[in-house]
Amino acid sequence: MSELLETGMAPAGDFAPARSLWRRIEPAVLGAGSIVVLLLLWELLPQLVTLQAGTKMLFTTPSKIAVTLWNMIVTGKLWAPLSVSGTGFVVGLLLSVLVGLPLGVVLGRSRTLNAMFDPFVTAFNATPRLVFLPLLMLWFGLGVTAKVVIVFIGALFPILINTYEGVRNADRGLINVVRSFGGSEWDVARLVVVPNALPYIVAGLRLAIGRAILGVVVAEFFGAEDGLGVIMVQAASRYQVDVVFAGLIVFAVLSLIMTGLVKLLENRLGGWRPQRTGGE
Amino acid sequence: MQPYIQGRNVNLTFRPPNRGPVRALQNFDIDVNEGEFLSIVGPSGCGKSTFLNVILGLIRPDSGDIRLRGSPISGPSTDRAMVFQDFGLLPWRTVQANVELGLELKGMAADARRKVSQPLIEMIGLAGFEGHFPHELSGGMKQRVGLARALATDPSVLLMDEPFAALDAQTRDLMQVELLRVWQQDKKTVLFVTHQIEEAIYLSDRVMVMTKRPGRAKKIFPIDLPRPRDYEMRVTPEFNELKLQIWNELKDEITV
Numbered sequence: 001m002s003e004l005l006e007t008g009m010a011p012a013g014d015f016a017p018a019r020s021l022w023r024r025i026e027p028a029v030l031g032a033g034s035i036v037v038l039l040l041l042w043e044l045l046p047q048l049v050t051l052q053a054g055t056k057m058l059f060t061t062p063s064k065i066a067v068t069l070w071n072m073i074v075t076g077k078l079w080a081p082l083s084v085s086g087t088g089f090v091v092g093l094l095l096s097v098l099v100g101l102p103l104g105v106v107l108g109r110s111r112t113l114n115a116m117f118d119p120f121v122t123a124f125n126a127t128p129r130l131v132f133l134p135l136l137m138l139w140f141g142l143g144v145t146a147k148v149v150i151v152f153i154g155a156l157f158p159i160l161i162n163t164y165e166g167v168r169n170a171d172r173g174l175i176n177v178v179r180s181f182g183g184s185e186w187d188v189a190r191l192v193v194v195p196n197a198l199p200y201i202v203a204g205l206r207l208a209i210g211r212a213i214l215g216v217v218v219a220e221f222f223g224a225e226d227g228l229g230v231i232m233v234q235a236a237s238r239y240q241v242d243v244v245f246a247g248l249i250v251f252a253v254l255s256l257i258m259t260g261l262v263k264l265l266e267n268r269l270g271g272w273r274p275q276r277t278g279g280e
Numbered sequence: 281m282q283p284y285i286q287g288r289n290v291n292l293t294f295r296p297p298n299r300g301p302v303r304a305l306q307n308f309d310i311d312v313n314e315g316e317f318l319s320i321v322g323p324s325g326c327g328k329s330t331f332l333n334v335i336l337g338l339i340r341p342d343s344g345d346i347r348l349r350g351s352p353i354s355g356p357s358t359d360r361a362m363v364f365q366d367f368g369l370l371p372w373r374t375v376q377a378n379v380e381l382g383l384e385l386k387g388m389a390a391d392a393r394r395k396v397s398q399p400l401i402e403m404i405g406l407a408g409f410e411g412h413f414p415h416e417l418s419g420g421m422k423q424r425v426g427l428a429r430a431l432a433t434d435p436s437v438l439l440m441d442e443p444f445a446a447l448d449a450q451t452r453d454l455m456q457v458e459l460l461r462v463w464q465q466d467k468k469t470v471l472f473v474t475h476q477i478e479e480a481i482y483l484s485d486r487v488m489v490m491t492k493r494p495g496r497a498k499k500i501f502p503i504d505l506p507r508p509r510d511y512e513m514r515v516t517p518e519f520n521e522l523k524l525q526i527w528n529e530l531k532d533e534i535t536v
Contacts, residue, residue, distance in 0.1 A: 173364065173366060173368055174368060174370060176333075176338055176368075177362075177364065177368040177370075177381070178381070178385070179338055179356055180336050180337075180338060180356050180360075180361070180362050181356065181358065181361070181381060181382040181385045181386075181433065182355075182356045182357060182358060182385055182386070183385050187385060191370065191381075192370065195370070195372045271413075272371055272372040272373070272374075272413040272414075272415070273371075273415070274415045
């Protein structure tokens with residue numbers, strides 16, 4: 001049983017050379033610092049150079065954007081459009097996962113179905129989703145339904161295609177292990193194929209989130225009666241640059257939050273994987 | 281008396297896409313007695329592993345008759361279990377969940393599974409490692425888990441497909457001792473495929489030499505060495521005599 005002793009694994013950190021405090025916080029400080037400097041430059045720009053009257057109309061400063069955003073939050077003006085946009089995003093994305101994941105698994109496992117569906121997947125995926133917009137507006141109107149559909153078809157393909165790739169990549173040996181214990185095709189999918197495909201699926205989800213947010217923005221810029229994008233377009237037409245920027249910030253923050261959630265999901269699901277040495 | 285496992289005239293040809301057919305087994309006959317430890321040695325690609333997969337029920341032969349306790353084998357069942365060469369552990373499952381895989385697929389409840397897996401994990405010397413993932417284990421530990429998983433469903437036949445081939449020489453020797461200790465406890469019928477003649481002799485009641493592809497049984501050597509066997513047995517004249525005989529039978533089949 002000598003091998004048991006050898007595996008008394010010490011955490012990798014024990015062997016890493018001790019780092020000074022500065023070495024550890026350096027990237028964070030430099031990153032935050034460059035943002036602060038940029039914001040300061042932006043804020044001070046009107047004082048440093050004289051802007052022409054025409055340019056002034058198109059210009060705003062970080063402090064004005066912050067005040068505008070704060071006012072939108074406290075007066076509640078932000079929440080109604082945000083909830084409309086959010087609904088389109090969440091429902092569309094959920095639908096794309098609910099459809100894309102099982103479909104990817106089935107297509108990855110069945111050669112017949114794959115041969116039947118592949119032309120559609122390839123053709124749809126090669127077509128820019130935007131070209132469907134006029135048709136979708138015609139069919140579903142300017143309400144939330146059209147938004148859900150455009151988000152759905154944008155987010156579906158990254159999830160579908162990544163799931164398919166991950167499923168195709170499943171270890172035949174492990175599939176045979178499950179079969180050898182009398183496992184059914186459902187057991188094979190549940191115990192081997194899907195866990196194996198999870199990194200691919202999560203990567204697909206990350207892409208899908210980007211596409212979904214893009215879908216919301218595009219739908220609201222070009223044909224919706226309500227939503228954060230609509231507010232931005234209206235503000236732009238009234239030269240309320242700070243409101244446009246406020247909307248932009250909200251979209252950016254939402255994207256960041258979603259990316260963070262996916263990362264969290266990734267870490268939760270990937271607990272069995274070997275730790276990469278060297279840390280994040 | 282009817283043999284426990286009986287194969288008659290088993291023929292199997294693989295037809296891989298874009299390539300010519302490969303005859304894996306031709307007129308393959310085999311008799312295995314209950315509780316027997318039978319090793320199969322043969323050149324690479326002679327169909328040894330294929331045959332284990334036929335017994336396991338994962339591959340159906342083209343023709344021939346293969347029976348377990350008199351009834352034809354028609355598919356996988358929990359009365360047969362395989363220990364795989366590359367361990368075949370699910371990397372996203374802990375040691376315990378891997379050991380319980382077969383029980384779970386049988387539909388056993390979690391606490392009943394634990395009652396079975398816990399003593400097995402202790403028996404293979406991995407108590408305290410229940411929550412570890414495969415990548416945290418050494419090769420020898422992984423194959424202990426593979427063995428415990430195969431034993432968990434309490435199969436009557438244990439199929440071992442070069443189970444120690446991926447281990448270093450010392451670990452391999454230890455695992456052989458371990459396997460004999462486990463086998464001694466309830467004498468399951470074992471079919472053990474290996475490339476190593478010494479391993480085959482040390483473990484087995486009989487050693488079958490197979491021909492090169494398409495594989496047939498060439499000769500069977502009874503190993504009448506007393507049990508329990510110890511490591512010193514490997515240097516006795518009887519052991520070396522058997523090794524030489526088996527090698528002489530095998531070497532004509534090997535093409536480099």
